Amino acid sequence: MKNKTILITLTSALFLTSCAEKVPQLGKAPVDDIIAAMTLDEKVKLLIGTGMAGLTGDSAVVGETKSLVPGAAGTTYPIPRLGIPTIVLADGPAGLRISPTRENDPNTYYCTAFPVGTLLASTWNTELVEQVGQAMGNEVLEYGADVLLAPALNIHRNPLCGRNFEYYSEDPVISGKIAAAMTKGVQSNGVGVSLKHYAANNQETNRMGNDSRVTPRALREIYLKGFEIAVKEADPWTIMSSYNLINGVYASESRDLQTTILRDEWGFKGTVMTDWFGGKNAPAQMHAGNDLLMPGYPQQMTDIVEAVQNGTLSEADINTNVKRVLELVLKSPRFKGYKYSNKPDLDAHAVVTRQSASEGMVLLKNENEALPLSASVRKVAAYGITSYDFIAGGTGSGDVNEAYTVSLVQGLENAGYALNAALKVQYEEYIEAENAKNVPDPNDKYAMFMPKVRPGEFVPTATELNKQAQSADVALITIGRTSGEFLDRKLTGDFELTNEEQELIATVSKAFQSLGKKAIVILNIGGVIETASWKNTPDAILLAWQAGQEGGNTVADALSGKVNPSGKLTMTFPVKFMDAASSANFPVDSVRNIDYTIYEEDIYVGYRYFDTYKKDVSYPFGYGLSYTTFEYSNAQLKNAADVFTVTIDVKNTGKISGKEVVQLYASAPAGALGKPMQELKAFAKTKELKPGESETITLTVDYTDLASYDESKSAWVTDSGTYKLLVAASSRNVKATVDAVVAEAKEVKTNDVLKLK
Numbered sequence: 055m056k057n058k059t060i061l062i063t064l065t066s067a068l069f070l071t072s073c074a075e076k077v078p079q080l081g082k083a084p085v086d087d088i089i090a091a092m093t094l095d096e097k098v099k100l101l102i103g104t105g106m107a108g109l110t111g112d113s114a115v116v117g118e119t120k121s122l123v124p125g126a127a128g129t130t131y132p133i134p135r136l137g138i139p140t141i142v143l144a145d146g147p148a149g150l151r152i153s154p155t156r157e158n159d160p161n162t163y164y165c166t167a168f169p170v171g172t173l174l175a176s177t178w179n180t181e182l183v184e185q186v187g188q189a190m191g192n193e194v195l196e197y198g199a200d201v202l203l204a205p206a207l208n209i210h211r212n213p214l215c216g217r218n219f220e221y222y223s224e225d226p227v228i229s230g231k232i233a234a235a236m237t238k239g240v241q242s243n244g245v246g247v248s249l250k251h252y253a254a255n256n257q258e259t260n261r262m263g264n265d266s267r268v269t270p271r272a273l274r275e276i277y278l279k280g281f282e283i284a285v286k287e288a289d290p291w292t293i294m295s296s297y298n299l300i301n302g303v304y305a306s307e308s309r310d311l312q313t314t315i316l317r318d319e320w321g322f323k324g325t326v327m328t329d330w331f332g333g334k335n336a337p338a339q340m341h342a343g344n345d346l347l348m349p350g351y352p353q354q355m356t357d358i359v360e361a362v363q364n365g366t367l368s369e370a371d372i373n374t375n376v377k378r379v380l381e382l383v384l385k386s387p388r389f390k391g392y393k394y395s396n397k398p399d400l401d402a403h404a405v406v407t408r409q410s411a412s413e414g415m416v417l418l419k420n421e422n423e424a425l426p427l428s429a430s431v432r433k434v435a436a437y438g439i440t441s442y443d444f445i446a447g448g449t450g451s452g453d454v455n456e457a458y459t460v461s462l463v464q465g466l467e468n469a470g471y472a473l474n475a476a477l478k479v480q481y482e483e484y485i486e487a488e489n490a491k492n493v494p495d496p497n498d499k500y501a502m503f504m505p506k507v508r509p510g511e512f513v514p515t516a517t518e519l520n521k522q523a524q525s526a527d528v529a530l531i532t533i534g535r536t537s538g539e540f541l542d543r544k545l546t547g548d549f550e551l552t553n554e555e556q557e558l559i560a561t562v563s564k565a566f567q568s569l570g571k572k573a574i575v576i577l578n579i580g581g582v583i584e585t586a587s588w589k590n591t592p593d594a595i596l597l598a599w600q601a602g603q604e605g606g607n608t609v610a611d612a613l614s615g616k617v618n619p620s621g622k623l624t625m626t627f628p629v630k631f632m633d634a635a636s637s638a639n640f641p642v643d644s645v646r647n648i649d650y651t652i653y654e655e656d657i658y659v660g661y662r663y664f665d666t667y668k669k670d671v672s673y674p675f676g677y678g679l680s681y682t683t684f685e686y687s688n689a690q691l692k693n694a695a696d697v698f699t700v701t702i703d704v705k706n707t708g709k710i711s712g713k714e715v716v717q718l719y720a721s722a723p724a725g726a727l728g729k730p731m732q733e734l735k736a737f738a739k740t741k742e743l744k745p746g747e748s749e750t751i752t753l754t755v756d757y758t759d760l761a762s763y764d765e766s767k768s769a770w771v772t773d774s775g776t777y778k779l780l781v782a783a784s785s786r787n788v789k790a791t792v793d794a795v796v797a798e799a800k801e802v803k804t805n806d807v808l809k810l811k
């Protein structure tokens with residue numbers, strides 16, 4: 055009897071083992087075998103994320119995935135039977151966004167707050183951005199995440215978009231090149247990125263239901279171009295489709311966008327995921343080629359299963375989606391069993407963020423060499439609440455849980471400056487009292503996600519000001535702005551300065567200047583503000599952007615001259631808000647229609663409009679000063695194999711070492727299509743040039759880079775004729791022009807899709 059029992063047990067064990075052996079395991083068996091072994095239910099689960107922490111009921115986080123990386127935005131579904139682990143997706147883009155603390159755990163999980171996207175783009179330094187990406191990606195890897203939900207590269211169509219700080223520029227070439235550099239840097243760690251938000255997601259008002267009505271030409275030349283560059287140059291693991299509709303179809307449900315253009319035309323090989331809760335029709339999203347629905351909720355599962363069962367969605371379609379998700383999982387560190395440390399080198403990354411931030415600050419004004427501060431300037435009076443409550447970055451998913459933010463006053467103190475102590479106390483007490491009146495409701499999780507209400511400015515009395523001006527060597531006045539997802543910025547008191555801010559700049563400047571001392575304005579902002587009405591008043595203006603957790607140290611580096619600012623604007627600062635061509639069709643203060651937005655300005659976005667229509671601007675695209683001066687000479691053109699190569703010598707003619715951003719614009723000959731006066735085609739940054747030192751800069755332009763999109767032919771067309779290639783220090787400061795002749799017109803056919811109805 056005993057022997058019989060042993061025999062039965064052995065036989066059933068052998069049977070079970072052989073069954074287990076027959077179940078293919080991811081990584082060991084071909085992906086197609088895994089798909090063949092999956093039930094419909096398993097396939098669909100894999101295509102839908104596991105829900106979102108913090109939300110209860112139907113969309114609660116499933117099983118093991120909740121505890122993997124708390125605070126990450128989402129996870130994919132694990133299927134242990136087939137050896138498929140869950141993978142972790144986390145925001146992006148100013149650093150990794152996870153919870154800094156965990157229940158019953160004494161350790162902390164802080165991440166580095168790097169400079170916001172706008173600042174990184176303002177460096178015009180792709181190598182530097184790649185290094186930032188390497189550091190950021192290392193935190194993704196070491197904290198156990200697999201995909202960073204970044205970079206974000208929507209076009210700054212209008213100054214008021216609440217998320218412009220996360221994005222790079224009003225121009226697609228700089229956006230695409232910076233996104234490519236960031237992608238390469240992050241992915242060099244063996245983790246992935248998600249280029250977002252694809253595409254034409256240029257406002258936050260009604261962001262989940264707004265229809266962007268835009269011509270195929272503007273889409274191709276402006277809103278898709280940056281994505282095309284980044285896809286072709288950097289091979290991102292994933293792309294995040296945007297919330298909005300484009301010409302009546304949700305971006306995530308558009309096969310034209312997610313398959314025809316992205317995969318068939320550009321050759322994208324990776325996975326597309328939705329933005330969180332984006333789109334409405336899950337089967338349509340699957341068919342479109344939007345492989346993964348994030349964060350995932352049960353109704354989507356029911357809808358897809360039903361659609362497959364009733365034949366409105368083919369199983370072949372979802373097999374394609376499943377394959378792409380499995381290929382993503384296969385590449386992930388979690389699948390590979392990477393033993394993450396939870397201890398990235400935050401000190402080393404603090405150095406990276408401090409250095410990168412200093413290259414993206416833009417010196418807007420520097421009268422009589424007010425900056426760098428002379429060695430005799432030691433005593434500083436700092437005005438503006440933002441001097442004491444510095445803004446590292448914007449809010450929402452683009453925020454980072456960093457361990458600290460160095461304020462401007464801390465940065466100045468670290469650099470050895472003495473702050474006016476009474477003024478400091480006055481501000482600190484005021485800020486504390488005002489903040490106490492505006493505590494966000496801890497039970498309202500959306501309030502915690504929104505931009506914090508910042509105290510208004512106060513203006514010291516004339517007596518106080520006179521005293522402060524007598525005792526200090528210089529006045530610094532910081533103007534701060536914050537914004538984030540869900541909301542666009544406002545015109546009054548946000549784009550435009552408040553009356554108190556205007557008065558502060560005016561009265562402080564006057565008090566100091568009347569004693570022969572300088573007044574310097576620092577802009578700690580994430581997007582464009584009005585500058586024309588007050589910029590004549592202070593002696594210098596430093597646009598510090600939102601420079602990450604080391605912000606105050608970086609600004610002190612720039613003010614003291616330890617670093618020579620070398621950033622240039624990647625967007626235009628208009629004189630007035632309504633000057634921007636898109637302003638007529640932007641939901642200003644939410645008063646206009648919000649169901650759709652007509653992109654009436656078409657391709658004339660930013661400088662393409664201002665320069666073509668000769669509008670005055672406050673600061674042009676590509677503009678930025680330096681503590682030194684540069685001379686451009688010896689422009690040469692070579693033409694070989696459909697590529698124009700322009701070389702130019704750039705010499706530092708001043709007294710301080712510095713770097714210069716060199717831009718190349720093309721001005722097309724008259725042809726069948728209307729053309730902007732000029733368009734950016736290439737750029738480069740010199741190395742740090744010592745006084746008297748020169749560097750030869752080389753810039754290349756392909757014939758296809760000169761093409762415009764002709765809707766009547768559904769083709770990119772490069773007209774024949776003479777193109778003026780303008781080597782420039784900004785869009786309005788051309789240093790040399792060469793004539794490039796295209797002998798024969800070229801045409802590259804595309805699919806005729808994304809039509810404006």
Ligand code: BGC
Nearest residue numbers: 127145203250329330451539
């Ligand atoms: C944002 C995305 C973000 C996602 C996950 C959405 O609200 O639009 O940019 O990646 O949330 O947090």
